[in-house]
Amino acid sequence: MTTQTIELHNVCQSFKNEMVLENISLRLKQGEITTLIGPNGAGKSTLVRIVLGLLKPDSGQRTQSSQLRLGYMPQKIKLDPTLPLTTLRFLQLTDTSRAECQKALEMAEMVHTANTPVQCLSGGEMQRALLARAVLRKPNFLILDEPVQGVDINGQNDLYNTIAEFSKTLNCGVLMVSHDLHLVMSATDKVICLNKHICCSGLPEQVTQDPAYLDIFGRTTALYTHAHNHHHNLQGDVVVGTNSDCKHD
């Protein structure tokens, strides 16, 4: 099977006479995890919508392989509380069998929420439900817009791991938007630093040393590293025995 790709050539986009994206060219490949980072208002979400084909850019081209099958995980969805919809049913809306949906819930560690109304899911659970729905279509390309939004730091790590697992199992290409490069560094093949134009791109180690990156994100990103001696699973229960000594001061 050929490697699926999505390519952008010299894409420009403006809203109300304000340039949002300038001359963006990029190539996304199946089997490669690309992380898109950039400050607020850098045009990340706009770029994602162009990559998805939801938005036709003012100028420039978007090309994709013929057998591309997209899976998309939106930032969040707004469901009215009057819509009675369980998580399982939410997945079944993709025209997949109940068994497959249940399997996807298992992989996303979400079985306990199968009969929970979607509106009652916590932030982290909602993201996992959206991820499960995205992978249900067996995509060869997965596009995630801020997948860890509203998830606490431990949950973020877990979620990134789940995404990495999914992409490996499905052998798909991944494009995800992230605010924090440090957290995703280990799980990323390529980083694109965006601030209306592509400031720099390459391997994560290269990008973090790039002057353009440092100009935007500063030289000292003070990350509060908080080492727990235990771990919570999704139900909030403590999983014991992962670490013996507490590293708190």
Add this chain to the structure above:
Amino acid sequence: MWSSELTATVSMTEFILYALLAGLGVAAVAGPLGCFVVWRRMSYFGDTLAHSALLGVAVGVLLELNLSLAVAAVPLMIATAIGALEEHANMSVDTLLGILSHSALAAGLVVMSFLDGVRVDLMSLLFGDILSVTAADVYLIYSVASIVLLLLGVLWKPLLNITVDPELAAIEGTNVVVVRTALMIMTALVIAIAMKIVGVLLITALLIIPAATARSVSRTPEQMALFASAIAMLTVFLGLAMSWHADTPTGPSIVVCAALLFVLSSFKKVQS
């Protein structure tokens, strides 16, 4: 003497029967369609379309067009205008709908004042006149209601998907524009047939109150649609009975009954 009384009784039964049939037909389709109005937070949008139906009547009479057609066409045009304005206007949809809704209602009333010589019963347009329903109206209502119900059935899943998230639906292969347009057309059609039952000012009530009432007893979207249908039909029945016994205006009586059922349902814990 006897015979005229007999005729009176027959016609009495007849018009109550027509009224009931017409009301039940509209209610059957208002339930499921109303669910989408509620789920998609379109009640203000529905109001705007309903108000513009009055303009449809006025223009229809003025230009001697087919009234049913004019009543469906003007809300459709307004719906298209909202879609276009939403992208370009520099204001919230809420404000936009507020402007359009009341402008359409006012424009309808103004145009109506030009209709010299034609007697238009404004009260019945605003609040409905179910007791004046004819056999032809009943046929029209049932034809439109079956078409809309059929369409709702065929488009059920795509409609749910664009309700959940239009962008996600688009990526998954739903033609969002087509499905959304179909929903607009269905709404305009139902407004056209519901006008005679409850009038332009109360149509949205018939759409959203039974749907909101059904929420507390439903676990799935399909259940909610079916219950909404049943509740709307019960509402029409109760409203007619109330109007018959207490000699109250029928359209408002139907809405009052709907509201009472809603209040009753709100005591029940919402199903999840």
